[in-house]
Amino acid sequence: MNIILITTISITIIGLLVGAGLVYVGKKFHVDVDERESAVREVLPGNNCGACGYAGCDAMAAAIAKGEAQANGCPVGGKPVAEKIAAIMGTEAGEVIRKTAFVKCKGSCEYTQNQASYVGVQDCRSAVLGGLTFTSCDFGCLGLGSCVSVCPQGAIKITDGVAFVDREKCVACGLCVKACPKGLIELIPYENHVAVQCSNKDRGPQVKKVCAAGCIGCMLCTKQCESDAIHVDANLAHIDYEKCTQCGKCAEKCPVKVITS
Amino acid sequence: MRKTFRGGVHPDDAKALSRDAALREYLPKGECVYPLAQHIGKPAKAVVKKNDPVLVGQVIAEADGFVSANIIASCSGKVKAVEKRRTISGAMQECIVVENDGLFTETEGFGERRDISAVTKEEILGAVKAAGIIGLGGAGFPTHVKLAPKDPGAIRYVIANGAECEPYLTGNDQLMRAEADAITEGMEIVLKLFPEAKGVIAIEKNKPEAIAAMEAACAGKENVSVLALPTKYPQGGERSLIDVVAGKDFPITALPADAGCIVDNVGTIYAIQRAVCYGEPLFKHVLTLTGEAVATPANFIVRDGTLVTELIEECGGIKEGLELKKALAGGPMMGFALTSLEVPVVKTTNGITLLPNDAVAEADEMMTACLHCGRCTTVCPQGLLPQIMAEAVDMGDFERYEKKLYGLDCIACGCCTYVCPAKRPLTQIFKHTKAEIMAKKRAAAGGKK
Numbered sequence: 001m002n003i004i005l006i007t008t009i010s011i012t013i014i015g016l017l018v019g020a021g022l023v024y025v026g027k028k029f030h031v032d033v034d035e036r037e038s039a040v041r042e043v044l045p046g047n048n049c050g051a052c053g054y055a056g057c058d059a060m061a062a063a064i065a066k067g068e069a070q071a072n073g074c075p076v077g078g079k080p081v082a083e084k085i086a087a088i089m090g091t092e093a094g095e096v097i098r099k100t101a102f103v104k105c106k107g108s109c110e111y112t113q114n115q116a117s118y119v120g121v122q123d124c125r126s127a128v129l130g131g132l133t134f135t136s137c138d139f140g141c142l143g144l145g146s147c148v149s150v151c152p153q154g155a156i157k158i159t160d161g162v163a164f165v166d167r168e169k170c171v172a173c174g175l176c177v178k179a180c181p182k183g184l185i186e187l188i189p190y191e192n193h194v195a196v197q198c199s200n201k202d203r204g205p206q207v208k209k210v211c212a213a214g215c216i217g218c219m220l221c222t223k224q225c226e227s228d229a230i231h232v233d234a235n236l237a238h239i240d241y242e243k244c245t246q247c248g249k250c251a252e253k254c255p256v257k258v259i260t261s
Numbered sequence: 262m263r264k265t266f267r268g269g270v271h272p273d274d275a276k277a278l279s280r281d282a283a284l285r286e287y288l289p290k291g292e293c294v295y296p297l298a299q300h301i302g303k304p305a306k307a308v309v310k311k312n313d314p315v316l317v318g319q320v321i322a323e324a325d326g327f328v329s330a331n332i333i334a335s336c337s338g339k340v341k342a343v344e345k346r347r348t349i350s351g352a353m354q355e356c357i358v359v360e361n362d363g364l365f366t367e368t369e370g371f372g373e374r375r376d377i378s379a380v381t382k383e384e385i386l387g388a389v390k391a392a393g394i395i396g397l398g399g400a401g402f403p404t405h406v407k408l409a410p411k412d413p414g415a416i417r418y419v420i421a422n423g424a425e426c427e428p429y430l431t432g433n434d435q436l437m438r439a440e441a442d443a444i445t446e447g448m449e450i451v452l453k454l455f456p457e458a459k460g461v462i463a464i465e466k467n468k469p470e471a472i473a474a475m476e477a478a479c480a481g482k483e484n485v486s487v488l489a490l491p492t493k494y495p496q497g498g499e500r501s502l503i504d505v506v507a508g509k510d511f512p513i514t515a516l517p518a519d520a521g522c523i524v525d526n527v528g529t530i531y532a533i534q535r536a537v538c539y540g541e542p543l544f545k546h547v548l549t550l551t552g553e554a555v556a557t558p559a560n561f562i563v564r565d566g567t568l569v570t571e572l573i574e575e576c577g578g579i580k581e582g583l584e585l586k587k588a589l590a591g592g593p594m595m596g597f598a599l600t601s602l603e604v605p606v607v608k609t610t611n612g613i614t615l616l617p618n619d620a621v622a623e624a625d626e627m628m629t630a631c632l633h634c635g636r637c638t639t640v641c642p643q644g645l646l647p648q649i650m651a652e653a654v655d656m657g658d659f660e661r662y663e664k665k666l667y668g669l670d671c672i673a674c675g676c677c678t679y680v681c682p683a684k685r686p687l688t689q690i691f692k693h694t695k696a697e698i699m700a701k702k703r704a705a706a707g708g709k710k
């Protein structure tokens with residue numbers, strides 16, 4: 001009986017002491033947390049992909065709360081997230097254009113040949129050490145899937161030796177853009193379906209030698225375009241997505257069918 | 262001095278194929294192609310235009326910056342183009358293409374023996390720089406930079422690397438047999454730059470003729486000696502040599518000069534002698550064309566810019582009944598595969614190995630998961646842990662790879678890949694990881710500026 005009593009009392013005293021200590025420490029070391037920061041963090045998607053330029057969603061939330069980053073800074077969340085953040089911060093959401101990654105190469109096995117067989121680490125970045133290229137086109141997709149391995153959404157697939165991005169799954173975090181050693185992937189507006197599927201900057205005859213689907217820089221597309229949105233620079237067609245009206249006339253005329261529509 | 266370094270492997274050296282083939286000079290028949298980036302550092306700047314006449318020994322591209330080197334024409338004729346061409350690494354690079362007139366007319370000012378008894382340090386360094394000499398062992402570091410360390414008085418050893426530990430290659434063996442006196446003289450010239458240093462010519466014991474020739478040439482010289490080393494790969498690695506010669510471990514982050522050593526390939530030393538004594542710039546070097554697939558393996562003195570296909574033809578082509586499965590620039594341990602034979606030889610190309618079987622593809626088929634046997638760790642001459650390093654790379658933990666595992670100290674010698682029973686491409690993983698970490702560092706440094 002005595003033992004039970006002593007135990008109960010001593011535990012109660014210890015509990016009170018520890019409680020008091022915690023209250024004291026809590027007050028003493030109190031850090032002011034911006035409530036908006038945790039609210040913003042709640043709204044962010046939590047990918048931790050780093051596409052915003054900050055080290056994950058926590059850092060992004062802190063930056064928004066401090067006013068360093070814009071409400072529309074998260075490419076993954078898009079418009080709904082931007083609006084919610086704007087509501088929390090009391091600012092304008094700003095314009096949000098949904099983007100998607102796009103692989104600027106069409107050179108599948110059907111259109112190109114391999115000039116050497118590659119064995120070794122199955123990673124494009126390993127394969128191009130020292131500039132080595134085993135496909136006929138020096139600029140084209142190697143198809144070993146460095147982009148696939150970094151994509152957090154599983155949105156990229158290699159089909160027939162060329163990477164292909166699923167627009168619906170892609171959240172435009174841009175990790176694949178950084179991973180591709182050939183610099184083939186670009187973020188383009190989600191709405192835009194007219195795009196050039198080639199990155200070869202060589203002149204026409206040389207391109208024809210290495211790939212049956214490469215842009216030969218013939219300028220036919222520029223003549224078709226009514227809104228001055230497509231230009232040929234360094235033997236390669238480029239589309240200005242702000243001007244493009246997606247009429248698809250360039251794609252129709254393209255002799256090598258390298259423009260999608 | 263120690264007997265040997267730790268780790269290493271004993272691959273079949275296959276030197277019997279070409280070791281007794283005497284050096285012969287090969288003059289290119291067709292056009293010569295000179296890539297502007299043959300060395301470590303900034304690519305050289307072309308100083309000739311299309312249709313300019315060119316003579317042998319003329320500087321056609323100038324060093325651009327301190328760590329860079331001149332590029333010298335090796336044939337006479339007319340500049341056909343300055344354009345992108347495929348080079349030996351497989352990449353498309355800016356090259357100077359010279360239409361060869363077949364006469365090999367030389368510029369004035371070289372070939373005459375000069376009196377070098379009163380040559381000054383500045384003159385030596387100037388001659389080396391003007392001659393466009395770079396490390397001919399393979400890495401291609403500009404020699405005038407290497408020969409000018411912060412404190413020349415602290416250098417205790419100048420090592421001429423004649424180990425030639427890479428299997429198949431025999432060019433340096435032949436060079437030492439034929440030009441022993443010139444190499445010794447070259448060594449004495451380098452020693453003039455370093456008053457406190459001793460010259461050591463390091464040769465593996467599997468080259469008894471070269472050792473005998475060099476010993477005869479060094480006889481009676483106080484400052485230069487020959488050191489016969491056990492045959493073990495990678496005996497010719499810079500750090501392995503310093504381990505043995507200087508006889509002490511030095512911090513893994515240190516440069517050879519910090520350990521009081523300068524290591525130069527014997528080919529480089531020979532080139533220095535030619536440049537200082539004859540004013541001859543570097544436009545030719547030794548090259549071994551060998552391998553089981555080639556009809557008659559040979560040791561050439563080859564001119565820069567010669568196409569590999571021409572050399573193979575000169576050797577009688579591919580052996581009858583065999584198929585060329587793999588072509589390597591360099592030997593099988595450190596060399597890299599060629600995607601095309603229509604590429605020019607550059608200053609650092611010291612061997613072409615043609616093989617009738619593709620061991621890499623065979624190994625790839627047998628690859629399994631890591632067995633954690635630790636054999637890679639026992640052979641690593643750098644004392645690294647390849648198995649753990651590969652694990653870190655797998656997990657994308659580059660920071661651990663760099664800071665905890667010292668992965669940047671990998672010299673890509675290939676020993677771990679050679680012994681791996683699971684046939685894992687370890688060396689390739691490390692090469693790629695190192696390249697990526699260095700690229701990130703450069704980007705970070707650029708961002709700060």
